[in-house]
Amino acid sequence: MEAEALPILEMKGISITFPGVKALSKVDFRMFPGEVHAVMGQNGAGKSTLIKALTGVYAPDEGNVRLSGRLITPASPLEAQRLGISTVYQEVNLCPNLTVAENIYIGRQPMRFGRILWKQLNADAKAALGRLNIDIDVTQPLAVYSVAIQQMVAIARALDVSAKVLILDEPTSSLDESEVELLFQVIRQLRDSGLAILFVTHFLDQVYQLSDRITVLRNGELVGEYKTADLPKLKLIEKMIGKEVDLNTGRKAEVAASATGLEAPPYFEAVGLARKGAMLPFDLKVRKGEILGLAGLLGSGRTETARLLFGADRSDQGGLKLQNRRISLNSPRQAIRRGIGFCPEDRKSDGIIGELTVRENIILAMQANRGVFRRLSGRRQEELADRYIKMLDIKTSGPEQPAGKLSGGNQQKVILARWLATDPQFLILDEPTRGIDVGAKSEIMDLVLRLSKEGMAILFISSELEEVVRCCNRVAVLRDRAKIAELEGAGVDEHNILQTIARG
């Protein structure tokens, strides 16, 4: 073993227990200055818990944390930041209505005689972003900038002068490719300046592009720490899910086969549907037993299309047809009545009802469709909850756990369960695998394939092309809020989709 520098951060024997769940069990973790360290694991492996133990959100039941050799016990993220551990969370925690500069310095504004020094504040903000090679007008409200820029602002905010460790929790999940590249440049630059960077992501490729070292967790336990160069991708996946896998990224044979000869009449159809500022007029057809993919870059209008089809936003042009009969949908309520389900992309704000239990979250859409007075009996609710917890392998301490306490992937499964319980004829899945680990991803895709085989019509939206290619019979390609092409049969492959987008 080669001689290594001393770790800047060392966690030893960390254990954290929640009611009914051992979230972390005697986990060791260390970080070196000038390195990007990826923490990998499936949903519920303990990645978020580890980060929260490090940033003072949770106090470990056992074990200790050393920063530069000194024992630390931060009691809050603020204290952790003062000690030099800064975090940028998965969901950007900034105020969109404040200016960029205010967002960076809120809570620690330069003051004199009780007044805020606005000029200095703005100049400091500009300098802070300048260090990340970002040159924007810092006096504009944050909301006018893209998510990528907002992410950079969050990083600039996290990077205090004293920062030794920077934690990035899923920083790329809402960025498109060029934005990811921009972010990576910034991360590399920070790494070269000696910062230790903890990187959590579900994108395997990004781990290999960026990280120097990988720690793998599984079920709250440490699997091991590896140098990225010594750990091939397949080995990593095996370590994460604890068994050997056949990483079938190619198109499923059955999908390709069933794609041809689909001459059944469309089940659900959009004709010239449009909404100003959201989508230009488009046609779309989905048949029963078919999975239609929507591919396109971030901001191409994928989610907008889904919302129009579900009645979550009103269209101002065109119409919808269900089994060749014209219908109009002005609210999700009406869509659900007609047997349509929609798993939204933003599960935190549009999906999960955090303080309600897993059971209540699962039965909610079904109950709403039945109305106030036809209440599902307690027994029936429990049966439904148990069934879907088993079927989707939702990791929870029980049906009565608040859904907000579950990990992101398991929340996604709860929402999926909610819609499956309504027994939809047409299901819209907007990024159902976002922020979910590899194992759960392929589980969900298998489920989608099974559902379509049972006769459900499915619209599958994903920013990961290999997923779209893997399970969709047909793919509609979007660009700049317009549908530009539809690929079918053998034409559905990643290369083809990318070329279509590039050609325009």
Added chain:
Amino acid sequence: MARFLSTFFRKLTGTKLFWPLLALALLLLFNLVFTKGFFHIQIKDGHLYGSLIDVLNRAAPLMLISIGLTLVIATSGIDISVGAVVAISGALVAMLIGGNLVLKDGVQTYVTLVPMSVAIVAAVLVSGVFGLWNGFLVSRVGMQPIVATLILITAGRGVAQLITSGQIITIYYKPYFFVGNGFLLGIPFSLYMVLAVLLFTLLLTRRTALGLFIESIGINPRASRMTGINAKNLLLLVYTFSAICAGIAGLIVCSNVKSADGNNAGLYFELDAILAVVLGGTSMTGGKFYLLGSVVGALIIQALTTTIYSIGVPPEITLVVKAVVVFLVMMFQSSTFRGIVFGRSGKQVA
């Protein structure tokens, strides 16, 4: 055994009803020691009399209002117009019954303008219409609940005074006194009204899916819309219901004082009601709600007031004493605060 006790204790303190009940119990315990005859209940003319009965009876309007307000607060809304609705309801019922002393041959006879039952139903219905207005502003116009109901605070008192022509109407019609002062089977009649409304509300929210939907829109309105919950109509319903509860409370208040005062009836009730709901464990940010908790909260407030009067706290510091007690109860309901006091690390960080 020790372990059993400790888990039992943790379970007990984990339930939302525990802390308000404990506060009420402590208040009563205090009275047991310091107030002579507080627990003394005697039977006079076949009715129960005593401080405890008095607390229950006097708390009736507040309990009713708190029940209605609980549902509004659970949707993450607020209804600060309940006091004004109390005044409207009282004014209307007084006006319909008529405020004239009618003497026939030197003996008072009881006459009304319209039958008493019609007057009562009309007052409650009109209250409901005002609630519908609140609900319309919140759910259809999209006004913030505090602003929407603030309008009715001002306008409502105006309406009440309009009904009473700016006068205090005195009611001489004796049968109406039964609503606020009567006894049925030895127990104050107003308590039956509270019980009926409480049971009805519990059944309505927990035996149907209404409670679940209310909590859902209180926690996450956007996601609730996506599941197909009809938030607009639900909001309309809870504001109407809150006003109906306030209207019923108005009947009792009016009967208690045998008159209707558009200016002062139900004044500041909204503040006590909000306090009762929060004492009962329902969060002002909406979500999970506790109807029984709100009722206990109302009882705490009334018991506290009665206690302060009966132990003879100087009037100039009664409000301060009240504030201190309320503050302490609130603090002990917060798990964070208990964590600090009892030295337990608060693991469940929001």
